[in-house]
Amino acid sequence: MPSSTTHAASRRATANNEPRATARSTTPERILDTAERLFAMHGYFGTSIRDIMQSCGMExxxxxxxFGSKDALFQQAIGRRAAVISRxxxxxxxxxxxxxxxxxxxVEAIVTALSAPAFAHLKSGxxxxxxxxxxxxxxxxxxxRxxxxxPFYDQYAPAAARYHDAFAKxxxxxxRETVELVQHFVESVFHLVLNELYAQEARSGAKALTTAHIERMRTYLIRFAVGGIEAMVSSASAQRGS
Structure with a gap:
């Protein structure tokens, strides 16, 4: 279960100085907010610049x-919060x-720590x-591509390296290969759980993303990831000993 230190980290995650999307007012920020939403819903290939500009009511x-191009707009959208989440x-x-x-x-402490900021943001609304x-x-x-x-990976690199060291310890x-697989496994499970939350929201409306439900899904994520890592490490050790 998440420890008290993780709950403290969760509170810090929502206490950053980033303005909420609804408070943004400049033209580039409004375009980025809309691009972020549409790229998130429909993906890079399913979203055009025309879609974005029509949605935000601009020429x-x-x-x-x-921004110059769709590629540049996507790169700015995916990179603008990366340094914050990395920190x-x-x-x-x-x-x-x-x-x-x-x-x-x-391992449970590491997975718990990794999931804390993102789930704090989800619960913040x-x-x-x-x-x-x-x-x-x-x-x-x-x-x-x-x-x-x-732009995301470049800014997230310090966090990825720090977690790699923690998993190795x-x-x-x-x-080293198994440590890298463990890290990729956790990231994949993390994305799967997020996708399930968004799917539940789409099926049931915003009520699906209550604080209690989000925290329950995070608990499932931690248990599933830790169980998978234990099985992965046990299998690797058995192969090495055979």
Whole structure:
């Protein structure tokens, strides 16, 4: 179950200085807010600049003027909150590890820390963050276009490296390859759970994303991820010993 340090990290995650999407007023910000929402709902390939500009009630030429191309608009949309979420997941991990005073962490603590900021944003009700997290679940559909997702990965790299080190410390007897698989597995489960939450919202309306339901889904995520990692590590150890 999430620890008290993680709940503290969750509160910090929502106490950032990022303006809520409804408070944005400049033309580029309004375009980005709309792009973020439509790209999140329909994906990069299912959204056109014309769709975005029609949705925010602006002339098509303004998108060209401020962003130049659909690629550039997507890159700014996926990159603009990346530094914030990267910092928050690092802070969440540090909050989990601090009481251990250098002792080996367990996998559950790491997974719990990783999930805390995103789920705090979901529970906050901020539509901008909900759209952004949904947008991140689209990354798997863009494997052949790494240029589009580079703005996110470049800024998230410090967090990814920090969590890789934490998993390696928690699993000292496994290979580097297994540690990398563990990290990818957790990220994939995380995206699957987010997608399920958004699907439930689409089927049942906004009431599906109550604070209690979001936290319950996070608990499922942690249990499933930890169980999968334990099985993965056990299998790897058995293969090494045979």
């Amino acid at each position: 098509l030429s303004l998108a060209r003027y401020h 928050q997941v690092i802070e969440s991990l540090e909050a989990e590890l601090a009481p251990l005073q250098g002792k080996r962490p367990d 901020d539509p901008g963050w909900r759209n952004y997290l949904r947008l991140l679940t689209q990354i798997g559909c863009l494997l052949e 790494p240029d589009l997702t580079a 928690a699993l000292p007897r496994v290979t």
